[in-house]
Amino acid sequence: MSTPRVLCLTSRTAAILLPADGAYFALAAPLAWTLEDAGGGLVMSGTTDIVALFLDDLTPDSRYILRTPIGEVEFLTRPCAGLIDARDFGVSPEHPNNAAMLAQAIAAVPTGGTLRITAGRYLSGPVFLKPEMTLLLDSGAELAAISDRADWPQLPAHDETGRVIGTWEGLPERSFAALLTAIDCHGLALTGCGIIDGGGDRGDWWDWPKETREGARRPRTVQIAHSSGVSLSGLNIRNSPSWTVHPYRCRDVTVACIRIDNPPDSPNTDGLNPESCTDVAITGVDFSVGDDCIAIKAGKRGPGDNTHLAPSRNIAITHCRMQRGHGAVVLGSEMSGDIRDITVAHCTFDSTDRGLRLKTRRGRGGMIADVRCHDIVMTDVPTPFAANAFYHCDPDGHAPWVQSRAPRPVDATTPEIKGIELRDVTAHRVSLAAIALLGLPEAPITDVSIRNFAVSFDPAAQPGLPLMADGMEPVRHADLIAINAEVDGQATRIAEPEADVPC
Incomplete structure (x- = not known):
């Protein structure tokens, strides 16, 4: 203990x-x-x-x-250089849009100070935060995005120095600002028992998941870029227009004791997406979302200049609960800058389509490596461990050069997956496959270690596809699918509620 x-x-x-x-x-x-x-x-x-x-x-x-x-x-507890009450600047539950008043209140917060939002529901457009401040939402306080995107601020793909600011699925793109937007906000803290509501269920955000409107992509609910020493704690963050919390190019990020909640049919509403981030700790977070619960990204290789690519490294996910969602903990598919040194431990995955999920494809390049997943309990997860190097994302995802099972030349655009460890994992009522690995013939998945992985199967399961790749056959109750993959170890089948029996 x-x-x-x-x-x-x-x-x-x-x-x-x-x-x-x-x-x-x-x-x-x-x-x-x-x-x-x-x-x-x-x-x-x-x-x-x-x-x-x-x-x-x-x-x-x-x-x-x-x-x-x-x-x-x-x-x-940390010192506070001054407490600012948002109401003193005209922020009110009666106002149809509190963005301007909140901006004035933020400007008044001294370095090391706190902006407090007391109980009440406050409608607002995007709010831009600043460094070395704490935003505190009291119990009963709700900051809720307005439904009308007219005059909604937009983030450019690059700022005047050339840094990426606006992004979409791993590429620099103009996007609508998040309800809470933080750029160069070192030492920022978002905390309290209140609610941040991204307003995805209001307006038409969920009606155009892959489109560009008014020249921009859909917003996040919380977007933090080029910042360090950032923390989020206590809050309930919900109803996101797209990805819910998106730290981008950040270092030393702590996320603890928050809840992220999006409807199950809301499109691309990932819970938490650290992208090109280093030293991230995610602990005690409760997820129930419409897409992946946690999706670690590292940028996507595009045509021409790829200076936006940077790795995600040293990310620890512990004591979290992932419910629903397409995947519980997902690496990729935007991983061209490398995803390395990832730990997932002491978590529960409930009714997610997949548990630990690695996804990439030809054209990405980059590497997923040194991933440790241990002390996990999964329930009603059709495929507990999936690694797919033929993920059919993007408009050309079904093109022959992407999906062909014949070897292709290895170059900078060839992705690599290696060094994956699963240990002390129990999966109850699996329907499709306990483990499904599909590597490239020119770059097989290597160094996969399975130890003490216990599985039971759902007797009512129907056949389905364990991986999103062309040419896959539906399966039911498969122990191990390993194509172009090297696996050391074995699973144990549980005959519930009786004792374990070997596969």
Whole structure:
């Protein structure tokens, strides 16, 4: 059993991990806790049934001790250079668009200060944040995007220095600004028990998922670019027009104790998409979305200049719950800048189409490598582990040069997948294939290690396609599909509720 540890601190909130034995996203049994001040006085107490505990209404620059049956942790909240109440600048639930007033309030926040949004539902167009500030949404506060995109700000593909600002599926493209847009916002914190509603269910955002209108692509709900030392904690972020939270070219990002919730039929509403980011920690996040829950990206190779490509590295995903969605944790398919050193641990995947999913295709180039997935429980996931180098994305995805099973010359556009480890994984009621790997004949998937992978199959399952690639045959209850892939290890079939029996 590990002791509690701090995940994220702001001046008025704290996210704490309570890693009791048997804990994934939920605890095996509820855990009581008390919070004391430095003098030993009781501040608050409660019981939690999930592993990541979020505390709010704390005092800046103050020492606290959290006590639990599994141990205690002491922490010091961050100082606050000044608290700004958005209402003092005219922000009101009665106003049809609070964007201008919020901009004035943000401008008034001192470096190291906090902008507070109190209880109420506030409609707004896109808001641009600034460095070294905290945006705090109180319990009962909701920042909700307006439905009308007339005069909605747009982000250019590149700024005046040539840096990529607006993106779409791995390429520089003009896009509508996010409800919360942060560029060069080092030291930014978004926190609180409130709601950020991207307004995807209002207006027509979901009616044109792959189109360009008014010269721009659909917005995210939270977009953070070229920033470091960024944290998101406590919030409920929902109804995104497209990808929900999109850190781009960021370093040192912490996401803890938040919920991301989009309708199951909403198009391309991935939950969290770190793209070309380094040193990212995602802990205790609850996902229920219309596309991939977490999709790690690294840019897409395009014609001509590919200086926008950069790797995603050192990303840890722990104690999260992924529900619905096309994939639980997905790498690619925009991965031309490399995706490396990824850890997924102590998570539950419930009713996602696939569990751990790697996807790429000829023309991408780049590498997926050093991926570790362990201590995972999956339920009703048709294909728990899928790696596909023939993913038929983009307009030319079904072209013969992409889908041909004959070897092609290896060059800079040939993607590579290697160094994947699955350990201590249990998958209940699998319908299609426990493991489905399809590598390129000219660049096979290599160094795949499977250890202690236990599987049961859904007796009511119907045949289906485990991978989105041309020429695949429907399957049902397949143990292992490995084409142009080297696999070391084996799975165990569970005859539930009886003991394990070998495949």
